[in-house]
Amino acid sequence: MDRERIHAVLRRTIHNQVAKGAVDIAVWDAIGKTLGTPVHKLLGGYTDRMRVSHMLGFRPAHELLAEARRYRGHYGITTFKLKVGRRPLSLDVEACRVLREGLGDDVEIYLDANRGWTANEALEVLRCTEDLGLSLLEEPCDAKEALGRRRLVEKSPIPVVGDESVPTAGDVSRELLSGGCNAVCMKTARSGFTEATEILGLCTGLGVDETIGNQIDTQIGSLATVTFGASHEATSRRAGELSNFLDMADDLLADPIRIIDGTIAPRPTRSWSRDRRGQAGSLPPDLAVPEVHPAPNRKRKTCCSLPAWTSISRRTSSRTRLPACRASSRNTPTPCSRTVDWPPSGG
Structure with a gap:
């Protein structure tokens, strides 16, 4: 990938540093993914x-x-x-x-x-x-x-x-x-x-x-x-x-x-995650996480013990419809005790 050509275009636009920084990071991620190297x-x-x-x-x-x-x-x-x-x-x-x-x-x-x-x-x-x-x-x-x-x-x-x-x-x-x-x-x-x-x-x-x-x-x-x-x-x-x-x-x-x-720690391996619509999608090597499959049996579980992909968006995911759990998102050592049916109906 021609990084210098990309930056020659970016330099023609003054300011907008955050937008240009995001493009640059995405370019590096694409290179890492192509080479299979973090x-x-x-x-x-x-x-x-x-x-x-x-x-x-x-x-x-x-x-x-x-x-x-x-x-x-x-x-x-x-x-x-x-x-x-x-x-x-x-x-x-x-x-x-x-x-x-x-x-x-x-x-x-x-x-x-x-x-x-x-x-x-x-x-x-x-x-x-x-x-x-x-x-x-x-x-x-x-x-x-x-x-x-x-x-x-x-x-x-x-x-x-x-x-x-x-x-x-x-x-x-x-x-x-x-x-x-x-x-x-x-x-x-x-x-x-x-x-x-x-x-x-x-x-x-x-x-x-x-x-x-x-x-x-x-x-x-x-x-x-x-x-x-x-x-x-x-x-x-x-x-x-x-x-x-x-x-x-x-x-x-x-x-x-x-x-x-x-x-x-940086994340060293290439793997898969899911986007906010619950669809499988690739992430760059440094940002990737393992794909997690929910258990087939429906039972009561604490929200902090749900499969990892549910934490992407507990407000918007069509699979969970859960409010955000601050205990989970803040890495709190003691998870909350709120329980939900899992998997949800039709999930």
Whole structure:
């Protein structure tokens, strides 16, 4: 497949990064399927799993701590990204302190202000939290605040990460060379695998840290992120933001992603799944799951123990007509006890 010709066409359209990223990922999936090789192997195949970071934010500090403890206990996650950028600044300073004191020193905590502060406000927060061992500060202020942001990068004791300001390889070059950031957040949902590889090369060559972010992705988007992140040594050093799918009541994958010991693994085998109409259909090697056939005898079963393909869409599947089960979709260790007739009449 002529990837460069495809990208020559895509480059003629400005913006629309997410749409172009989806096309690129689909192209890589098609190549992997044709060759019978998992895409994470084609991209580099550095490791077989990636650590997970979970996002917290914009709630009272004690609620944030309770959520972090729950995710650490249920999924083994030990890296947390705290959404900040509120005023008064004391709200976020308090949240940082409560999390550090409640979780201990063996948990990584980093901040993302989504440009919510000025450069001076960000410096004040860093001063107030310098004893808490925070690891990163992402998009503290608007990149248009060029002089203030450069001053912040120079004075910050921790890396300042570009995210919204660096969606393309060209933007990454501009921000790094102008001093607007000294670390970069990559998101495969907006760059695809090809431009993400270009961005990674820039960062590696210039000696800056890379993080793997999330666009509030579904499970398919999260698997794409894992596929790229696990492919390279540099992107697998830090935990990737891979847990947002846990907040979704429903998803497209028949076999849900499982977070085991705080990690997610790329899916290495080619197989089959079903689409939302219950029809058999192929998925790319990294995203494929085994086909599951329901038992022939009709009996009462808990909804969380139904065959895997029913989890594709419990709201819309013509076979189940079940409401979404949050216990199943969130990988909750204790499944719910709701029972249904299975197989359903006529199923």
